[in-house]
Amino acid sequence: MSTITVYVPRDSAALAAGADRVAQRIAKEATARGIMLELVRNGSRGMFWLEPLVEVNTPTGRIAYGPVTPDDVAGLFDAGFLTGGKHPLALGPTEDIPYLKKQERLTFARMGVTDPVSLTDYQAYEGFAGLRRALALAPEEIVQQVLDSGLRGRGGAAFPAGIKWKTVLGTAAAQKYIVCNADEGDSGTYSDRMTMEGDPFMLIEGMTIAGLATGATQGFIYVRSEYPHAIATLNEAIRIAEAAGFLGDNILRSGKRFSLAVRKGAGSYVCGEETALLESLEGKRGIVRAKPPLPAIEGLFGQPTLINNVITLASVPLILARGAAFYRDYGVGRSRGTLPMQLAGNIKYGGLVEKAFGVTLRELLYDYGGGSASGRPIKAVQVGGPLGAYLPESQWDLPLDYEAYAAVGGTVGHGGIVVHDDTADLSKLARYAMEFCALESCGKCTPCRIGSTRGVEVIDKIRADQNRVQQVILLRDLCDTMVHGSLCAMGGMTPFPVLSALDHFPQDFGLVVPDRKAA
Amino acid sequence: MKLQQAQQGHEVPHPASAPIDKDKELAAVQRSLLQHADEPGALLPILHDVQDALGYIPAHTVPVIAEAQNLSRAEVHGVITYYHHFRAEPAGRHVIQICRAEACQSMGADALLAHAELRLGCSAHGTSKDGAFTLEPAFCLGLCASSPAMTLDDQPHARMTPRAFDALIAQDNNP
Numbered sequence: 001m002s003t004i005t006v007y008v009p010r011d012s013a014a015l016a017a018g019a020d021r022v023a024q025r026i027a028k029e030a031t032a033r034g035i036m037l038e039l040v041r042n043g044s045r046g047m048f049w050l051e052p053l054v055e056v057n058t059p060t061g062r063i064a065y066g067p068v069t070p071d072d073v074a075g076l077f078d079a080g081f082l083t084g085g086k087h088p089l090a091l092g093p094t095e096d097i098p099y100l101k102k103q104e105r106l107t108f109a110r111m112g113v114t115d116p117v118s119l120t121d122y123q124a125y126e127g128f129a130g131l132r133r134a135l136a137l138a139p140e141e142i143v144q145q146v147l148d149s150g151l152r153g154r155g156g157a158a159f160p161a162g163i164k165w166k167t168v169l170g171t172a173a174a175q176k177y178i179v180c181n182a183d184e185g186d187s188g189t190y191s192d193r194m195t196m197e198g199d200p201f202m203l204i205e206g207m208t209i210a211g212l213a214t215g216a217t218q219g220f221i222y223v224r225s226e227y228p229h230a231i232a233t234l235n236e237a238i239r240i241a242e243a244a245g246f247l248g249d250n251i252l253r254s255g256k257r258f259s260l261a262v263r264k265g266a267g268s269y270v271c272g273e274e275t276a277l278l279e280s281l282e283g284k285r286g287i288v289r290a291k292p293p294l295p296a297i298e299g300l301f302g303q304p305t306l307i308n309n310v311i312t313l314a315s316v317p318l319i320l321a322r323g324a325a326f327y328r329d330y331g332v333g334r335s336r337g338t339l340p341m342q343l344a345g346n347i348k349y350g351g352l353v354e355k356a357f358g359v360t361l362r363e364l365l366y367d368y369g370g371g372s373a374s375g376r377p378i379k380a381v382q383v384g385g386p387l388g389a390y391l392p393e394s395q396w397d398l399p400l401d402y403e404a405y406a407a408v409g410g411t412v413g414h415g416g417i418v419v420h421d422d423t424a425d426l427s428k429l430a431r432y433a434m435e436f437c438a439l440e441s442c443g444k445c446t447p448c449r450i451g452s453t454r455g456v457e458v459i460d461k462i463r464a465d466q467n468r469v470q471q472v473i474l475l476r477d478l479c480d481t482m483v484h485g486s487l488c489a490m491g492g493m494t495p496f497p498v499l500s501a502l503d504h505f506p507q508d509f510g511l512v513v514p515d516r517k518a519a
Numbered sequence: 520m521k522l523q524q525a526q527q528g529h530e531v532p533h534p535a536s537a538p539i540d541k542d543k544e545l546a547a548v549q550r551s552l553l554q555h556a557d558e559p560g561a562l563l564p565i566l567h568d569v570q571d572a573l574g575y576i577p578a579h580t581v582p583v584i585a586e587a588q589n590l591s592r593a594e595v596h597g598v599i600t601y602y603h604h605f606r607a608e609p610a611g612r613h614v615i616q617i618c619r620a621e622a623c624q625s626m627g628a629d630a631l632l633a634h635a636e637l638r639l640g641c642s643a644h645g646t647s648k649d650g651a652f653t654l655e656p657a658f659c660l661g662l663c664a665s666s667p668a669m670t671l672d673d674q675p676h677a678r679m680t681p682r683a684f685d686a687l688i689a690q691d692n693n694p
């Protein structure tokens with residue numbers, strides 16, 4: 001007879017819902033009843049309205065119960081949940097929950113299934129298959145796989161990943177670096193956090209492959225200070241991987257070398273911009289650098305540096321394990337593969353939905369999200385973080401694809417989808433976009449540093465109806481200057497939410513006639 | 520026993536009223552400087568160590584850090600003041616972060632912050648009069664599907680309401 005295994009997630013969002021207390025109660029109750037069970041703290045399946053989601057393994061697969069409070073635990077034992085017994089919180093087999101079943105989980109295939117720091121679990125689900133394949137390939141061949149997969153930067157800029165890899169490989173230097181951008185600052189995004197907390201070996205494997213491909217022997221993961229649990233899990237996973245020979249001076253006895261260290265950010269949004277991040281890693285203020293030189297040629301400490309987002313690097317092990325074609329066959333147009341999208345804000349069923357590119361916002365909002373949490377009509381959806389456009393209902397049927405979004409002045413960004421119901425005031429949200437830019441601007445470019453403060457003032461005047469018509473012209477002019485006169489996306493894209501709010505929701509700015517000419 | 524812990528405790532941030540032992544603070548700084556002596560670009564890890572140990576980065580430690588890192592005092596000061604996370608003054612015994620970003624706004628974060636300010640009697644970035652709580656706005660805690668979110672001493676709390684906030688504060692308001 002096999003031991004009973006009970007799963008209670010350790011993901012921050014599950015902890016925020018009380019998962020630790022539930023786990024403690026389950027352990028206590030089992031002891032009191034003389035039941036032997038193994039309690040595994042898995043990652044989250046990404047269905048946050050069900051957290052804490054408790055699962056039990058049974059001969060017919062894993063059965064889910066949720067959301068479980070500590071007070072439900074005794075009742076679950078009484079109902080025989082350890083053998084999949086009936087209970088009001090029972091959700092049936094986890095894999096059959098439609099929200100999960102309809103997804104195309106490639107990068108998130110292990111998420112919530114495994115113990116995040118168990119090498120046995122990781123390898124039982126294809127873990128390190130990509131690294132083993134990479135060790136048998138020449139660096140050029142690894143890079144070719146990434147190029148052929150069509151993978152683009154998942155942090156937001158969507159630059160073809162393989163091109164960066166190729167540039168670093170082709171630049172000779174005594175020391176090269178791999179830097180993982182884990183400064184996930186966009187509101188409405190948490191896929192990086194889930195990866196680091198729920199499947200850290202996948203990121204470690206992706207970075208190691210990147211090291212083999214480019215000739216870099218040292219990697220840094222720059223994690224924001226708001227993610228203490230992710231930092232702790234990564235450090236634990238790195239120690240385990242080192243001890244087992246997946247990292248260090250002799251990776252799987254290949255004679256190849258790669259080391260990893262975690263660096264903690266300090267609450268600066270602009271450090272998510274790659275050159276500001278490199279400055280921060282060098283111990284300086286996170287001020288954006290002018291490009292060129294490209295980081296791939298002259299990056300960290302002046303050395304060739306491959307800098308990619310968490311999800312970009314985490315997508316690589318599967319591409320190597322199954323081949324570029326497997327990954328490339330998902331998606332539409334020039335947006336290949338899948339994107340872990342994150343439903344957030346005023347949404348009934350908020351959570352992580354990994355789908356191939358091409359899905360529409362309407363499907364995500366209603367087929368997955370179930371509409372707003374408040375039950376009121378959805379008014380505007382901000383896609384792509386604080387620098388992303390507010391999309392009105394007329395744009396919810398666009399295929400989610402980098403080019404299709406760019407064509408309407410939007411951005412897919414890091415895949416964050418923040419929902420606002422009809423009580424939202426878009427002039428207030430536009431003001432917030434400018435306020436956030438003023439708070440977080442690194443100060444290097446005048447249009448961003450000063451323009452954002454002026455933007456707040458101008459929007460205040462529009463809201464207060466002081467020379468409203470002239471102020472709207474001024475706001476558009478200011479946005480134009482910011483777009484064209486800023487080095488990075490902070491100043492260059494803050495106008496996206498502002499102008500989309502103005503264009504699509506003019507009534508919120510007190511404008512009767514839509515004023516679209518200057519958009 | 521409790522008194523002893525408070526005296527030794529480098530882990531315990533100084534309450535605003537406690538006397539400050541500069542030598543002990545410098546010892547904590549030296550420990551970190553030694554640990555990161557050969558690490559390139561180590562200023563942020565050092566500042567994190569100091570703040571984790573002392574609760575803040577005291578002004579008198581800045582020249583020491585600067586010298587060890589071969590930097591000017593202005594450069595170190597610049598880094599401390601650039602990053603929102605670093606503080607040059609002691610915080611309260613507990614630090615609360617309330618998310619103000621868009622996802623949390625859509626679920627009432629503004630009202631939650633206003634309630635917290637009223638309840639603690641301080642504005643954002645301030646500390647309650649009894650020194651128990653420092654209130655910080657945050658811009659995304661990565662709990663955007665469970666908004667509005669906050670943390671209390673780095674522990675996450677989701678789907679907060681003013682009532683849940685009061686309960687949490689009452690539970691943790693023991694010095």
